[in-house]
Amino acid sequence: MFEKDVDISIPLLWGEQHFTKKEWSYINYIVGPNGTGKTLLAEQLKNQFNNGGFKARYLSAERLVGLEKKHEGRYGGASLSKGFDISYFEDYKHRAESHGLSSSGIIILKERLDIRIKIEALLSDIFGKTIRLAEQGGFLKPMMQNKASGNEYGLSDGECHGLKELITLLTFLYDPTKNCIIFDEPELHLHPQYQSFFLEEIRKIAGNPLEDSNKKIIFLITHSPYFIDIKSLDDLKSILVCGPGKVPTYISDLDQNDKYILNRFLPRFNTHHKQFFFSPNPVFVEGYTDQQIISILFEKLGVNVGASGSCIIDVGGKDELGVFYRLCKVLKVNCRIIADLDALFRGRLRSVICEDSRSNSYIQENGIGENLSTEIGELENKLSSLYELIINNDFDNQKVNLLKQRLESFNGDEVHKKRVAMLLGIINIKDELIESFSNKANVNFNVNFIMGRLDKLLCAFKSANTFVFPRGEIEHYYTQSDVDYLNINNKDTWFHAEREYLLGCQGVENIKDEYNDLLEIINQAVPIVDLEIRKHIRFEIFEWIHRVQTGIAKSEIKNEDDLKRSAKIDYNLYQQILKLEKLKVNEDLTFECVISIDRTFIDEEIEIAFDQETNVHSFDM
Incomplete structure (x- = not known):
């Protein structure tokens, strides 16, 4: 330097x-x-x-x-x-x-x-x-x-x-x-x-x-990740990031925790990770399964994520998510995070979101409390008291017993895992839990409190561009495997089954129906720009319709041949996007015309009928 x-x-x-x-x-x-x-x-x-x-x-x-x-x-x-x-x-x-x-x-x-x-x-x-x-x-x-x-x-x-x-x-x-x-x-x-x-x-x-x-x-x-050769923190500080309408940004300082995590991560910093330097809207996920499933879903839905300058990057863990979040914040890059539910309870991501002014403003403005960290702590205390209650009681209900067995499988210092399992239990078998403790009114109160508080905390995370899977992990949204909500122990097999199914899917509506809950999350998390081809075709069509109406009103067009020959109508040009199906012109210059739109522009059959009364300014396809 x-x-x-x-x-x-x-x-x-x-x-x-x-x-x-x-x-x-x-x-x-x-x-x-x-x-x-x-x-x-x-x-x-x-x-x-x-x-x-x-x-x-x-x-x-x-x-x-x-x-x-x-x-x-x-x-x-x-x-x-x-x-x-x-x-x-x-x-x-x-x-x-x-x-x-x-x-x-x-x-x-x-x-x-x-x-x-x-x-x-x-x-x-x-x-x-x-x-x-x-x-x-x-x-x-x-x-x-x-x-x-x-x-x-x-x-x-x-x-x-x-x-x-x-x-x-x-x-x-x-x-x-x-x-x-x-x-x-x-x-x-x-x-x-x-x-x-x-x-x-x-x-x-x-x-x-x-x-x-x-x-x-x-x-x-450069636009090439092959030239971004980051081997040390000094290399990282050598990058100037240009963005729309703002002065270039760079990293001038990092705290000791960030330095420690980055030094461990840099040996794994590959060309895929480097995409975030080139993207104004990068989206970070924990693992490659998240990245693959989300990317394939968007591809099958015909959504071009790159149109918004987005890319979906897997970073390998919650701590890494937190570091990339911090890096983007320093560089003033508008990143998004998609994380598992346990990010609420541990890892670098939780700490950086709790430090973010946006999440704390949400907590205060919605009358939830003073800061996000305190509210997560209150949720943790409620979950701890509930899992202790379950561990120390016997139950007739099989589902509650399975939850108890899972809680007992964790050792004493795996408190965060117990809390996550307890929360997943409330999400998945809420009614069974309430029924099992029907004689304890405070359990009913605490379960409902936890559900309501969870929703608010997830919204606080969203306010800081961090989107948490409320069911747990992406595997909990799979449709092709019987996933046990308490044991994600067969990730690779389940992932490949889901991936193969999605790659073979053809119907957009079927995908929307089957993955509705997952799509609701990722549609919020991933910036999308709709390429409104239909709107621009509409502008051209109503201009053309107006020309046809004028040509017929002036008796310049009396039949299909006249229309196709007319220099003003320019059918040779417009037939690149439409086809004349029918034209009937009456003696009083009223007419009926039908055209169809080329399917290469809009992937559906569209026929448009118009006449001398059609108002092109209110015209819609």
């Missing part, structure tokens, strides 16, 4: 807010959804890292201009199909640097033998190719040769985009004239393994150039 004061203002994006940062890593990541100002930020960073001993170079996402195969791009007003005019080398380099282009990397290769040797080694040993910088008629033209076949061809018109990227990216990385490089989307055209290769090369060179002139400061603007 090193220090450099940076203060950036982009009023177009952030209004009067400023982005400020003092501590920087040697490799810094800029992430976020499309359209959140990452490139504008990078251009400002280039300006601020061009002083105090730093010399910055920015390579844009459009950096290959001039090296396209078909030479459709223009570079400085001229195509590079012939190569680089040797007499204009300095002009080429100046223009390339001004516009963030990488084409001038070829000139650097010509001028720098040390860099060229490194690139030739890469090409020869990994790709079985060589590069030759040929001078032809006053032009420098890079030529590639396949070592196996001996065929030679021009780099621009014959080589793949990925290799062009790798050659030029590495050239600028190795170039000693700049000590701060900003790569915009370095993953473009690169296979994942070569993204990892390039990142390893970056790691070798990253460092403080003010202390070692062979080192560089690196900025990576």
